[in-house]
Amino acid sequence: MGQGLEQQSREQWKTRSGFMLAAMGSAIGLGNIWKFPYITGENGGAAFIIVYLICIALIGIPIMLAEFAVGRNTQKDAVGSFRELTPGKPWFITGIFGVAAAFFILSFYGVVAGWALSYTTKAMSGDLLAVPADQMADHFVGFISTALSPILWQLLFMAIVIIVVVKGIKQGIEKWNKILMPTLGVLLLILVIRSVTLPGAGEGISFLFSPDFSSLTASAILVALGHAFFSLSLGMGTMITYGSYVPKDVKLPTAAVGISLADTGFALLAGLAIFPAVFAFGMNPGDGPGLIFITLPAVFEMMPFGQFFSVLFFLLISMAALTSAISILEVPVAYFMRKFEWSRKKATWILGIIITLFGIPSSLSLGAWSGFTIGGLGFFDAVDYLASNILLPLGGLLTALFVGWALGKKKSLEIGGLSEASIWGKLWILGLRFVAPVLIIIVMLNALKLI
Ligand code: PHE
Numbered sequence: 001m002g003q004g005l006e007q008q009s010r011e012q013w014k015t016r017s018g019f020m021l022a023a024m025g026s027a028i029g030l031g032n033i034w035k036f037p038y039i040t041g042e043n044g045g046a047a048f049i050i051v052y053l054i055c056i057a058l059i060g061i062p063i064m065l066a067e068f069a070v071g072r073n074t075q076k077d078a079v080g081s082f083r084e085l086t087p088g089k090p091w092f093i094t095g096i097f098g099v100a101a102a103f104f105i106l107s108f109y110g111v112v113a114g115w116a117l118s119y120t121t122k123a124m125s126g127d128l129l130a131v132p133a134d135q136m137a138d139h140f141v142g143f144i145s146t147a148l149s150p151i152l153w154q155l156l157f158m159a160i161v162i163i164v165v166v167k168g169i170k171q172g173i174e175k176w177n178k179i180l181m182p183t184l185g186v187l188l189l190i191l192v193i194r195s196v197t198l199p200g201a202g203e204g205i206s207f208l209f210s211p212d213f214s215s216l217t218a219s220a221i222l223v224a225l226g227h228a229f230f231s232l233s234l235g236m237g238t239m240i241t242y243g244s245y246v247p248k249d250v251k252l253p254t255a256a257v258g259i260s261l262a263d264t265g266f267a268l269l270a271g272l273a274i275f276p277a278v279f280a281f282g283m284n285p286g287d288g289p290g291l292i293f294i295t296l297p298a299v300f301e302m303m304p305f306g307q308f309f310s311v312l313f314f315l316l317i318s319m320a321a322l323t324s325a326i327s328i329l330e331v332p333v334a335y336f337m338r339k340f341e342w343s344r345k346k347a348t349w350i351l352g353i354i355i356t357l358f359g360i361p362s363s364l365s366l367g368a369w370s371g372f373t374i375g376g377l378g379f380f381d382a383v384d385y386l387a388s389n390i391l392l393p394l395g396g397l398l399t400a401l402f403v404g405w406a407l408g409k410k411k412s413l414e415i416g417g418l419s420e421a422s423i424w425g426k427l428w429i430l431g432l433r434f435v436a437p438v439l440i441i442i443v444m445l446n447a448l449k450l451i
Helices: 002-009 016-027 030-042 046-074 078-085 092-125 133-144 148-167 170-196 202-209 218-231 238-243 252-280 288-302 306-339 344-364 379-406 409-416 423-447
Strands: none
Touching: 016 170, 016 238, 016 252, 016 306, 030 046, 030 092, 030 218, 030 252, 030 288, 030 306, 046 078, 046 202, 046 218, 046 238, 046 252, 046 379, 046 409, 046 423, 078 092, 078 238, 078 306, 092 133, 092 148, 092 238, 092 288, 092 306, 092 344, 092 379, 133 148, 133 288, 148 306, 148 344, 170 252, 170 288, 170 306, 202 252, 218 252, 218 379, 218 423, 238 306, 252 288, 288 306, 306 344, 344 379, 379 409, 379 423, 409 423
C-alpha cells in the first residue's frame, strides 16, 4: 500500500513546457548572472569562455541527459533512483554525494540571494543609486561584512524558499517561471544594449570575445568545468529529481539541449551586460564576487529610468535565485520524504532550517570571521570550492560512468530516448563512457595537485 500511495502522491509536471521552464529556472540563476561574469573576469575572459563552452557541449549536455533519463525512468529521488536501477550495488553513493552537495551549495546560495533581495529594497528606496559610482565597492563590502543585516536577508530568502517547497513545486513554480524567466531575458537584453553602447565599451567586448590562451591556467580549466556543472545544475541529483517528475512523452535529448542552450545564452548575455560597462568605467574585471553588486548599480546610474531598471533587475535576480534554490532544496527533500517517510512539510522545514544555519558562517566569513580560513580559503569560498570543484564533478563523473557503463548500452539508450543507430546515440554513449570521465578525472587530479 505504501508503494501505491507513494506512486499516487508523486507529483508530475503539468506540461512539457512547464518542465522545460522549471529546469531552466533551476539552471538559470546566480550562476549565470552573478558567478559566471566574475569568474570569467578573474580567469582572463574569452579563452576561459571557450573552455567553458567546450565543457558544456562535451560534458554538460550528455550528463544532463543521463540525469533526466535516470530520474524519469525510476521516478525516484537522487539516491533511490540509483538503488532501483542497480539494487545491492554501491552506486547509490552518487546520490548521497548529491544530497551533500545540495546541502553545501544551498547554504551559501542563500547568502548571495539574500544580498540580491537586500539590493532590491535598496534600489526601491533610492538609497542604492544615491551612492556615488566610485563608492559602490565600499558600499557593497561594507554591507556584506556587517554581521547581522546580510544574515537577516539570508533568513528571509530561505524562508521564502521553504514556504514554496512546502507547498509543492507544481503550480506555483511553473507559473512563476513562465512570467519571470522571459522578463529576466528582456531586462538583460536592455542592459546589454545600454552596456555595449557606452563610450569605451569596445575593450570589454574584446575581453569577452578575443581569446588570449596564454592567460589560461590549469586552475581556470578546473573552474570552467566546475562551473559548467554548477550552472547546468548537474552532479548533485537536481536534474535526476526534476527528471523524476517528467511525463513519459517528453523527448529528453531535445530538452537537455534546449535547457543547456538557454542557460549558456543567459550567462553570455550577463557577461555582455557587465564587462563593457566594467571597462567603460575603468573598473577591474577581476573584482570577484562583488561584480554585479558594484558595477551594475553604476551602470544604472547612467541610464534613463535607471532606478526603475535597477529595481526590476535585482528583483528578477532574486527570483532567478529563488527558482534555482527551490530545485536545490528539492533534492534532499525528495530523498528524506522517501527514505524516512517524512511528510513534505516536515522534510522541507527541517532540512531548510539546517541548511540555513549552515549558511550563517559563510556570511560571517566575509566580515567578522574573516580570520578563520580552511586551506587558505575563507569559510564561504571553502564551501563553494568543495561543492563546485570537488563534489559536483565527482557526482557528474559517477553519473557518467553509471549510465555509460553500469547500466549497459541498451538500457541507457532506451531510457535516454536515443537509438543506437543514430549518431546522437553513439555520441552520447561515447561521451559518457570516455570523453566526460577522462576530462573530469584529469581536471580533478589537477585540482587535488596530484598531476
Ligand atoms: N544552476 C544554478 C545557478 O546557476 C545553481 C544550481 C546548482 C542549482 C546546482 C541546482 C543545482 O545558479
